[in-house]
Amino acid sequence: MKKLFCSAAxxxxxxxxxxxxxxxxxxxxxxxxxxLYGQEVDIPAFKGYEFTDRDGTWDxxxxxxxxxxxxxxxxxxxxxxxxxxxxxxxxxxxxEFSDVLLGAGEEDSRERDLLFWTRYARFEDLDGDGLxxxxxxxxxxxxxxxxxxxxxxxxHLYHKQERITVQAxxxxxxxxRSLRFSKGYTxxxxxxxxxxDELLEKIxxxxxxxxxxx
Numbered sequence: 001m002k003k004l005f006c007s008a009a010x011x012x013x014x015x016x017x018x019x020x021x022x023x024x025x026x027x028x029x030x031x032x033x034x035x036l037y038g039q040e041v042d043i044p045a046f047k048g049y050e051f052t053d054r055d056g057t058w059d060x061x062x063x064x065x066x067x068x069x070x071x072x073x074x075x076x077x078x079x080x081x082x083x084x085x086x087x088x089x090x091x092x093x094x095x096e097f098s099d100v101l102l103g104a105g106e107e108d109s110r111e112r113d114l115l116f117w118t119r120y121a122r123f124e125d126l127d128g129d130g131l132x133x134x135x136x137x138x139x140x141x142x143x144x145x146x147x148x149x150x151x152x153x154x155x156h157l158y159h160k161q162e163r164i165t166v167q168a169x170x171x172x173x174x175x176x177r178s179l180r181f182s183k184g185y186t187x188x189x190x191x192x193x194x195x196x197d198e199l200l201e202k203i204x205x206x207x208x209x210x211x212x213x214x
Contacts, residue, residue: 023052024049024050024123025049026047027048027049027050048061051123051132051134055085056085057086058086058134059085060123061084062116063081063082078100080096081116081136082095083134083158095158095163097156101113102140110142111141111143117139120136121136121137123135127191133157133158136156137156139151139152139154153170153203153207154167154168159192166179166185168209168211170209170211175214179212
């Protein structure tokens with residue numbers, strides 16, 4: 001009887017951890033301002049997410065800097081993401097990353113736009129350890145004037161606060177294409193690797209890209 005009780009209790013606590021890590025909501029504009037108040041962020045924020053896991057409540061803020069409007073479309077030349085944990089009524093920054101257009105400012109810039117693909121963003125517990133594994137995807141469009149021609153795709157995954165990246169370069173030339181995984185990828189739990197593989201396949205189908213070497 002005692003063993004049954006302990007097993008049931010462990011199952012309940014495990015379920016609670018998973019539930020916590022899957023509690024995600026969008027931040028309102030006023031909340032975005034509150035999270036970023038006093039922080040060194042020089043790129044306009046456009047979207048934020050709040051989620052909870054066994055380590056606390058977290059806020060991820062996405063930023064994009066518009067620099068030009070072409071035929072009604074706003075183009076961006078820089079992106080950034082910031083993650084904060086709520087701490088005693090404040091917000092403590094835990095990680096961040098940023099990127100800019102390749103060749104930005106050059107007359108024949110290799111890229112014309114840089115943006116987050118928020119439809120692929122995830123803030124869930126991907127391996128059942130009770131901790132959220134934030135995953136963000138962004139891409140750049142080439143500067144050759146062809147709308148929608150993808151130049152780069154980057155995936156950033158944070159597992160136990162360590163960043164793992166997948167970086168892809170698209171090209172019409174075999175030698176111009178590449179797909180690179182950071183070192184941390186090799187030690188990821190199999191369940192997370194599988195989900196990353198599934199994400200890559202989904203992006204291939206959705207965006208018509210190859211995502212491969214050569």
